[in-house]
Amino acid sequence: MSRTEGARSRATCAPGLQQAWTSMRVLRRFTTAELEATGSLKRRALQEFCRVLHGARYLRLVQPRVSGRPGSYDVWQLVRDSGPVAPVRRKDGETVYDRNTGAVWNLKGERIAEAAVxxxxxxxxxxxxxxxxxxxxxxxxxxxxxxxxxxxxxxxxxxxxxxxxxx
Structure with a gap:
């Protein structure tokens, strides 16, 4: 069944980020290599996404990678599952907008406002x-x-x- 012409998906962020968020919600504890295997994003983009979500306190670093050890990855844990739609970094680069709750978080994990959008x-x-x-x-x-x-x-x-x- 095809989508209606002009219909919009609830997930309006990049499809790769949405796939990564969905994988995070399913796995709960994961590495960027596992996210890379479940989606279409490259490791660098996933590392940046995890870094942003960590700053906004959606993720917790459970175990850092061992420097110089091949096959070692950061182990992350999802600690704030706000809903099915992936949070997105806003254009200012310093805040994250959660489209499930309408909240805006800074990269220190502080809720700074309800979205003024x-x-x-x-x-x-x-x-x-x-x-x-x-x-x-x-x-x-x-x-x-x-x-x-x-x-x-x-x-x-x-x-x-x-x-x-x-x-």
């Missing part, structure tokens, strides 16, 4: 869906109270009828 389309859709669900819940609550009142009235009428028939 327009919300992604699925955020608006989610807010609308929540509003519709809350309205439906309120309507059900009102209907439930009305039904309870009707049941109490019917029970009172039935009790009165039984009491009148017994006399």
């Amino acid at each position: 327009k919300a992604e389309p699925w955020h608006a859709w989610a807010r609308e869906a929540v509003a519709r669900l809350e309205a439906a819940a309120r309507a059900l609550d009102v209907a439930d109270r009305n039904l309870a009142a009707q049941c109490q009235q019917a029970a009172a009428a039935g009790a009165a009828a039984i009491a009148g028939a017994a006399s």
Whole structure:
């Protein structure tokens, strides 16, 4: 099945970075060599991506590589899994934008702001869906109270009828 003309994917970052992020979420503990095997990015790009995510405290360095030892790689662990869409470095190069939460993190791991950019389309859709669900819940609550009142009235009428028939 082909995509609709003009349709956009939720993942708007480079496909290779999105693949790497998905692999990180699955593996939880990994090396850049493992990420390279699961995606289409080269090792240098993956090392830079890991460095940026480490600065924003999405990753923790579990074991550094041994310098001068062939086949030695940094071992990383994902510690902040914010959702399916990969965080991206912003154009200023000093902050990371998380499209799952709308948060902006600096490379010291500090949350500096909610994004001052327009919300992604699925955020608006989610807010609308929540509003519709809350309205439906309120309507059900009102209907439930009305039904309870009707049941109490019917029970009172039935009790009165039984009491009148017994006399």
